[in-house]
Amino acid sequence: MFNASDLRKGLKIEIDGQPYAITDFTFTKPGKGQSIYTCKMKNMINGSTLTRQYRSNDKMDKPQLEQVKLQYSYQDGDDYVFMNDDYEQVSVSSDALGNAVNFLVEDMTVEILYHNDKPIAVELPIFIEKEIVYTEPGARGNTATNVLKPAKIDTGFEIQVPIFINQGDIVKIDTRTGEYVERVATA
Amino acid sequence: MSEGGSRRSDVLRLRSGVLQAIRSFFVERDYIEVETPVRLPAPALELHIDAEPSGDWWLRTSPELHLKRLLAAGHSRIFELGPCFRKAERGTLHRPEFTMLEWYRGDADYHDTLAETRDLVIHVATEVLGVARIQRNGTAVDLSADWVVSTVADAFTSHAGWDPVSEYDADRFDLDLVGRVEPALPDHLPAVLMDYPVEAAALARCRPGPPAVAERWELYIAGLELANAFGELTDPVEQRLRFTECSEARKRAKKEVYPLDEPFLEALESGVKPCSGVALGVDRLVMLLGDFSDIGDVRAF
Numbered sequence: 001m002f003n004a005s006d007l008r009k010g011l012k013i014e015i016d017g018q019p020y021a022i023t024d025f026t027f028t029k030p031g032k033g034q035s036i037y038t039c040k041m042k043n044m045i046n047g048s049t050l051t052r053q054y055r056s057n058d059k060m061d062k063p064q065l066e067q068v069k070l071q072y073s074y075q076d077g078d079d080y081v082f083m084n085d086d087y088e089q090v091s092v093s094s095d096a097l098g099n100a101v102n103f104l105v106e107d108m109t110v111e112i113l114y115h116n117d118k119p120i121a122v123e124l125p126i127f128i129e130k131e132i133v134y135t136e137p138g139a140r141g142n143t144a145t146n147v148l149k150p151a152k153i154d155t156g157f158e159i160q161v162p163i164f165i166n167q168g169d170i171v172k173i174d175t176r177t178g179e180y181v182e183r184v185a186t187a
Numbered sequence: 188m189s190e191g192g193s194r195r196s197d198v199l200r201l202r203s204g205v206l207q208a209i210r211s212f213f214v215e216r217d218y219i220e221v222e223t224p225v226r227l228p229a230p231a232l233e234l235h236i237d238a239e240p241s242g243d244w245w246l247r248t249s250p251e252l253h254l255k256r257l258l259a260a261g262h263s264r265i266f267e268l269g270p271c272f273r274k275a276e277r278g279t280l281h282r283p284e285f286t287m288l289e290w291y292r293g294d295a296d297y298h299d300t301l302a303e304t305r306d307l308v309i310h311v312a313t314e315v316l317g318v319a320r321i322q323r324n325g326t327a328v329d330l331s332a333d334w335v336v337s338t339v340a341d342a343f344t345s346h347a348g349w350d351p352v353s354e355y356d357a358d359r360f361d362l363d364l365v366g367r368v369e370p371a372l373p374d375h376l377p378a379v380l381m382d383y384p385v386e387a388a389a390l391a392r393c394r395p396g397p398p399a400v401a402e403r404w405e406l407y408i409a410g411l412e413l414a415n416a417f418g419e420l421t422d423p424v425e426q427r428l429r430f431t432e433c434s435e436a437r438k439r440a441k442k443e444v445y446p447l448d449e450p451f452l453e454a455l456e457s458g459v460k461p462c463s464g465v466a467l468g469v470d471r472l473v474m475l476l477g478d479f480s481d482i483g484d485v486r487a488f
Contacts, residue, residue: 005275026279027276027277027279027280027281028278028280028365029235029276029281030361030365030412031412031415032233032236032387032388033387034235034357034361035235036361036362038365038366053365
């Protein structure tokens with residue numbers, strides 16, 4: 001349990017069985033009145049936001065959260081198989097991984113956040129390198145970076161790349177936005 | 188010097204100007220500046236204000252009780268500027284140590300001290316800024332316009348949908364005050380909430396009803412709570428009863444209980460004329476005049 005005096009930005013608390021991260025915190029104390037702790041928070045599973053006010057005597061539940069480092073091995077149907085530090089295989093469903101499935105690369109280390117032993121969030125390396133498996137041929141010599149065209153990577157995910165990128169090129173992608181960053185190698 | 192550093196030296200200059208302007212205002216009005224003890228054997232009893240221990244004694248949470256003893260001794264216009272301490276109060280508007288201005292006037296009621304507070308705020312702003320107008324979060328606030336005064340009953344009925352004066356609910360009062368009423372106060376004019384539920388004013392005189400209310404007002408400028416005033420309770424029997432009730436309430440809330448300030452109660456017994464007093468947060472006044480959002484920005488340390 002947490003007390004009101006523990007509340008601060010970044011603290012994670014549990015409300016109705018859901019984990020919330022406090023994104024904004026203010027302490028107010030109206031003249032002669034009791035302390036009011038106003039917390040804006042974000043549901044760590046579905047991203048919805050909530051504002052709650054607490055008083056000094058209120059108690060907050062502590063969510064059971066665990067961050068685990070895993071290494072990606074392979075896809076097995078709808079499941080993705082990872083290896084933990086003890087070389088044990090751990091299966092995570094595509095539902096829990098969300099958009100992250102588009103950017104998995106073999107042997108990549110990811111951090112998975114578990115809430116009550118259920119995976120709720122995946123943290124990938126910010127940049128990954130992927131091969132372009134299909135894109136329309138670009139105009140040779142066109143080095144403009146502001147003209148974009150669609151291109152597929154090996155997971156089937158489509159990104160927007162500059163016109164000069166060719167099939168077989170290796171590109172760097174920002175996993176937070178799914179945007180092309182730069183070309184790493186040419187085919 | 189870095190930009191942050193020069194803003195820092197500007198704020199100390201502003202702060203110094205505010206302190207000088209406060210003093211000149213009261214001296215012109217025939218007040219005397221007094222100094223009362225900071226370390227006390229019996230800090231004022233309030234349910235939600237906790238004193239910082241200092242050895243076997245405590246640091247003052249306000250100079251109120253000693254200033255009233257000076258009123259009982261026959262001084263009728265007094266003010267004090269100095270540090271006060273409140274345990275575990277820390278936020279963008281709170282510091283455990285802060286600077287308080289308190290002044291008391293005999294033969295004045297809480298309407299008189301409200302008018303005087305308006306004069307003070309206009310005087311200080313004019314002295315340090317050259318105009319009685321400030322900028323707060325991009326909005327101009329005209330300090331010399333008519334202040335918006337509403338009763339607590341009206342403000343709560345309009346913005347929170349209930350009247351705490353006719354039926355008081357302590358928990359709901361504080362939550363709705365912070366969550367509904369304060370956010371609805373005007374941001375371009377000073378606003379005053381007046382006539383509190385008797386339960387929400389430990390040291391105020393009650394005006395018999397109906398409805399019975401405590402003679403208390405709170406001043407907000409651009410939504411920032413700046414000053415609190417009472418038509419002071421001077422009845423020693425009633426005061427002892429309220430202190431005793433407050434001690435019981437603190438005990439029930441598992442809070443530290445402070446001894447009763449007997450010399451203060453004796454002073455009331457000797458007779459204090461009707462009077463009104465105001466407590467004003469000096470740090471917050473500097474925040475308003477300099478458009479700072481964090482109290483830490485306006486203190487040297």
